[in-house]
Amino acid sequence: MQETAIHPAIAALMKDQRPSLKLVIGNKNYSSWSMRPWVVMRAFGIPFEEIRILLGQGDTTSKIADYSLAGKVPVLIANEHVIWDSLAICEYLAEQFSILNLWPQDVLARAHARSICAEMHSGFSSLRFDMPMNIKGRFPGKGRTMGAQADIGRICEIWEDCLARYGAHGYLFGAFSIADAYFAPVVMRFRTYGVALAPALEAYADRVIAHPAVAHWIHGAEMETETLPMHDARIERQGE
Structure with a gap:
């Protein structure tokens, strides 16, 4: 605790x-x-x-x-x-x-942030199943099903759009918000599975990883000794 x-x-x-x-x-x-x-x-x-x-x-x-x-x-x-x-x-x-101000202060930006969080919340089922989060793991190339690839493409569209409209200070809506926290596990997945990103999106992912709150969670994950063998084995078997 x-x-x-x-x-x-x-x-x-x-x-x-x-x-x-x-x-x-x-x-x-x-x-x-x-x-x-x-x-x-x-x-x-x-x-x-x-x-x-x-x-x-x-x-x-x-x-x-x-x-x-x-x-x-x-x-x-x-x-x-x-x-x-x-x-x-x-x-x-x-x-x-x-x-x-956990959400963006501007009413339209706030509605946009809520929309992408709701989409993350209810969608991207292929990415969730085929590329489950495992912060300590490294599985480059695994989980690249057609569905997961489509999800990756849509996420990149979301990031590009938000950064172009609002991301003057480096995060999706400028300052760090719920939206960035909501996509932080996706950043973890992209790192674990070696997903190549456009330079601007790679820079965004790096900023998320470097954020103190995210870095603290990553450190906690790396310190854990418990594993989920069945979970990890399913990832290892992909592509065999």
């Missing part, structure tokens, strides 16, 4: 009364959905207690059920309230900590 440093604006706003937030996550090496809200909270200095549940274990389901009957991570416990969907968690945080 760990907590983030409190953002000064939150400390002043709350007058030293820290919000009681707990974020239940899976393995940092594998759990792409857990990564998204964790990175948001870390990036914006929102204090939380981390609870990590190992995936793929005999007691995984029962341990997650202690926090959410939906049976999946991440789960945010906000006082007595349970929020069990990554996008819902991010929306809750954006509303509760509006002073931090």
Whole structure:
């Protein structure tokens, strides 16, 4: 378990009364959905207690059920309230900590950011299945099904469009936002599977990797000793 440093604006706003937030996550090496809200909270200095549940274990389901009957991570416990969907968690945080501007401030840019996050949330099934997140792994060329290639192409279109319209400061909508956190696991996949990107997109991916919150998650993944053998074996068998 760990907590983030409190953002000064939150400390002043709350007058030293820290919000009681707990974020239940899976393995940092594998759990792409857990990564998204964790990175948001870390990036914006929102204090939380981390609870990590190992995936793929005999007691995984029962341990997650202690926090959410939906049976999946991440789960945010906000006082007595349970929020069990990554996008819902991010929306809750954006509303509760509006002073931090987790979404872009411009109304049209904000709608655009929400649109691409919703597309990421509900789409790209081939990329998810054929190129699952494994931060420590390196599988260049694996998982390149037709569906995954189509998903990669669409993601590149999204990044190119956002960077051209809004990315004056290097991220999809200028300053780092929920949108960048939402695509951070995709950046991890592209690195793991050796996806070649256009120079501007490669530079964007490098900036995401270098962001302190993302770098902290990567470090945590690299320190993990637990593995999911069946998960890793499926990747290794691809293309045989």
